[in-house]
Amino acid sequence: MKLTDEEQRMMEGEHGKAAAMAMSILTKLGQIYGAEEMMPISQAHIDSSAYKTIGEAGLEFAEKLVDGGARVRVPTTLNPTSRDIKRWQEFRIPPNFAEKSERLEQAYLRMGAIPTWTCAPYLYGLIPHFGQQIAWAESNAITFANSVIGARTARYGDFTDICAAITGKVPKFSLHLPQNRRGEILLKLQPSSLIDFSEDSIYPLIGYIVGSTAPGRIPVIDGIPNSVTSDQLKGLSAAAASSGAVALFHILGVTPEASTYKDAFQGKEPLQVINIGEEEILKAKQSLTTIEEGKVDLAITGCPHASFPEVERLVQVLDGRRVCQEVEFWVQTNRIVYCWLEQTGLLDSLNFSGVKVITDTCILSWPLDNWNFHLVVTNSAKFAHYAPGMAGVHVIFGSLEKCVAAAVKGEVRRV
Numbered sequence: 213m214k215l216t217d218e219e220q221r222m223m224e225g226e227h228g229k230a231a232a233m234a235m236s237i238l239t240k241l242g243q244i245y246g247a248e249e250m251m252p253i254s255q256a257h258i259d260s261s262a263y264k265t266i267g268e269a270g271l272e273f274a275e276k277l278v279d280g281g282a283r284v285r286v287p288t289t290l291n292p293t294s295r296d297i298k299r300w301q302e303f304r305i306p307p308n309f310a311e312k313s314e315r316l317e318q319a320y321l322r323m324g325a326i327p328t329w330t331c332a333p334y335l336y337g338l339i340p341h342f343g344q345q346i347a348w349a350e351s352n353a354i355t356f357a358n359s360v361i362g363a364r365t366a367r368y369g370d371f372t373d374i375c376a377a378i379t380g381k382v383p384k385f386s387l388h389l390p391q392n393r394r395g396e397i398l399l400k401l402q403p404s405s406l407i408d409f410s411e412d413s414i415y416p417l418i419g420y421i422v423g424s425t426a427p428g429r430i431p432v433i434d435g436i437p438n439s440v441t442s443d444q445l446k447g448l449s450a451a452a453a454s455s456g457a458v459a460l461f462h463i464l465g466v467t468p469e470a471s472t473y474k475d476a477f478q479g480k481e482p483l484q485v486i487n488i489g490e491e492e493i494l495k496a497k498q499s500l501t502t503i504e505e506g507k508v509d510l511a512i513t514g515c516p517h518a519s520f521p522e523v524e525r526l527v528q529v530l531d532g533r534r535v536c537q538e539v540e541f542w543v544q545t546n547r548i549v550y551c552w553l554e555q556t557g558l559l560d561s562l563n564f565s566g567v568k569v570i571t572d573t574c575i576l577s578w579p580l581d582n583w584n585f586h587l588v589v590t591n592s593a594k595f596a597h598y599a600p601g602m603a604g605v606h607v608i609f610g611s612l613e614k615c616v617a618a619a620v621k622g623e624v625r626r627v
């Protein structure tokens with residue numbers, strides 16, 4: 213790769229050992245993907261902030277960067293850590309695990325990252341603009357940034373994310389380049405009584421189908437109304453990224469690079485056209501439900517982290533009802549939303565109903581062994597996709613209304 217004088221000096225250690233190591237890692241990444249040069253980014257989002265996911269090696273890497281004088285050169289936000297920083301004891305996180313998490317959190321803060329601790333950094337805070345070159349990790353955030361905002365990021369993962377933040381550079385490759393953002397496959401939604409666009413839970417299902425139908429490709433979706441909300445697109449993005457590692461999709465007439473068919477495919481024709489109808493919706497529902505009935509242990513929402521309107525909606529659906537005593541009901545969100553919930557009194561309503569609001573974290577990055585959860589209901593396709601493997605639980609995917617009804621009753625019955 214051809215490096216500028218400044219990049220070369222960074223690699224030779226002019227900005228310290230950590231920056232040299234980061235530049236060397238990114239250069240190797242660029243060489244693997246055939247990039248010819250580096251390019252500047254204006255912000256980064258770090259996924260390697262959860263101790264459970266990256267373990268001892270990740271902690272050692274972060275602390276080694278700190279010891280090597282690492283400082284981020286661009287505004288850098290952080291994905292969830294492995295504990296609710298203020299209330300980890302309430303959620304039975306073991307003290308030795310909390311201590312390791314805290315060391316990792318401190319390492320990133322010492323490098324100058326911003327303590328956002330959220331997997332939905334596009335909701336509040338440093339939101340990139342259309343066309344902006346960024347280096348984001350966390351699959352749902354990458355997909356949302358590329359597809360919904362039209363910012364440009366490759367699929368960065370653990371460790372390359374912080375290297376990008378420290379150097380302020382990434383290889384010029386992948387989705388950073390406009391020619392690599394061309395739609396490849398056309399997915400046409402067919403009219404069906406099972407596709408109700410006013411129902412939030414249809415969007416994660418569509419996303420799940422998009423990911424499993426076009427894994428690793430750039431799909432163009434035809435048939436979604438432009439009244440779709442950003443929260444609905446959040447659910448779609450997270451599901452598409454989970455089921456098929458989709459890092460960019462276009463929605464005709466909705467997302468910024470697909471105002472026309474010609475724009476979406478950059479003047480070319482799709483490689484394939486696939487219809488999506490009832491059969492696919494039913495299949496997606498089945499894949500996201502591993503058991504049909506039983507006693508509910510946990511209801512969870514906020515994967516990705518819930519926005520304020522989503523929590524407001526939960527309060528409306530609860531309508532003053534309390535969840536069954538044997539059921540835990542958790543909402544995952546960030547501290548900004550938590551603060552607004554406190555100020556508006558909605559937190560009191562949730563507490564009255566027995567719902568706990570969790571911040572800073574993702575429960576899939578907790579040690580959940582001592583919870584003994586067996587059946588979890590959720591309105592998140594991403595959570596339903598990963599939880600059976602990562603937490604050893606059965607899941608039922610359904611609308612928010614269905615999750616609330618199951619939590620209030622304490623069980624789900626086959627109808």
Ligand code: F3S
Pocket residue numbers: 292331352450514515516517544573574575576594595
């Ligand atoms: Fe966020 Fe965890 Fe879901 S990181 S997207 S809450 S699996």
